[in-house]
Amino acid sequence: MLRLSPVLDLGAAAPLWRGLCEARGAAIEIDASQVERIGGLCLQVLLAARTQWRADGRSFAIVQPSAAFADGVRLMAAADLAPQQEDVQ
Numbered sequence: 001m002l003r004l005s006p007v008l009d010l011g012a013a014a015p016l017w018r019g020l021c022e023a024r025g026a027a028i029e030i031d032a033s034q035v036e037r038i039g040g041l042c043l044q045v046l047l048a049a050r051t052q053w054r055a056d057g058r059s060f061a062i063v064q065p066s067a068a069f070a071d072g073v074r075l076m077a078a079a080d081l082a083p084q085q086e087d088v089q
Contacts, residue, residue, distance in 0.1 A: 001031055002019050002030045004032050004034065004035050006034050006036045008043075009037065009039045009041075009042070010041055012039075013042050016042055020045065025056065028053065028058070028060055029062075030046070030060075030063065032063070032065040033065070034066065035068055037068060038068070043076055047078060047081065050081065062083065
């Protein structure tokens, strides 16, 4: 499990990339529950990682996306990166 930082800005892109590189070759779950803000560069890193995991035939899942994460990826036209949150009554 890789836990995303609350702020995924320019400064978070390189550590995110390194963490993903260390996990390559195995199935991965990425916990997005604490994300408060996501920028374009970190989104690109996540999209590239998803593509690589698929090419490697490995499972890639983003789990428990925060509302900020889901909104951010939706606004950048990548809503399929995060699973839909179910309404809790």
